[in-house]
Amino acid sequence: MVKDGKAITTVEAYVQAYYNRLTDSKTADRLYLDLSQLKDAFNHADAAEGEKPNLDLAVKYLAPETLLFLEGLQDNLDNEGILASVKAFNELYENKKVFVNVKLTSAVPLTAEQKTRIMDKMEKRIGEATFFVKEVVDPSVMGGVRLESENHYFDNTIATKLKEMKRHILKD
Known part of the structure; x- marks a missing residue:
């Protein structure tokens, strides 16, 4: 199932707002690392073989800040919404080098x-x-x-x- 553009735009708006409210660079660094690991869990699952990502293992080691971030996705907390949020956050993080x-x-x-x-x-x-x-x-x-x-x-x-x-x- 492919999400419509409105749902992805909602996810991107949420990520931008969340990013703007971060209180320090250590939290941003931690979120970036956690979300990258979450993305890796999705990338290692072979969708063509019907394999699903092992989210139980991935979520087990996430920081509380990352879990709060993911909770805010609410209705978009499916595979596509999570990947869209990871992509949006990583773009913000990587574009600001200082x-x-x-x-x-x-x-x-x-x-x-x-x-x-x-x-x-x-x-x-x-x-x-x-x-x-x-x-x-x-x-x-x-x-x-x-x-x-x-x-x-x-x-x-x-x-x-x-x-x-x-x-x-x-x-x-």
């Missing part, structure tokens, strides 16, 4: 628009990447934002500016 875990600290929760604007500026500075953003609300920063990653640090908070002013005044 993964950046970012800690975004602000005094108050940011709107989606504010986060998008901030991350767009970050992308301009470091190049195209997949950002996994962990948002932290810390009232002690008073205002502004601080971005921290493995290789980048940007602090435009009021607390830091006040500390710099104090240090400059005491220095003179």
Whole structure:
């Protein structure tokens, strides 16, 4: 049975949304590995001989994150839906070669628009990447934002500016 284009589009939309909500690169890496193993289970089954993939064995070793991902497929949790989701996820993963875990600290929760604007500026500075953003609300920063990653640090908070002013005044 071949799925219609609408069902495949639904699977692809789900995968895109799930990928965009991932919180860190380690989770993306794990999902990629697990889904690749799942794909291998399908590829090793000889459909011409009527052989079915050994999903019991494949699923036994999947990470909880991968199982949650697969649960979200709901009505599309058949062989074709699983393969379409694996293909869609792998395409997203393989097209973004740089993964950046970012800690975004602000005094108050940011709107989606504010986060998008901030991350767009970050992308301009470091190049195209997949950002996994962990948002932290810390009232002690008073205002502004601080971005921290493995290789980048940007602090435009009021607390830091006040500390710099104090240090400059005491220095003179």
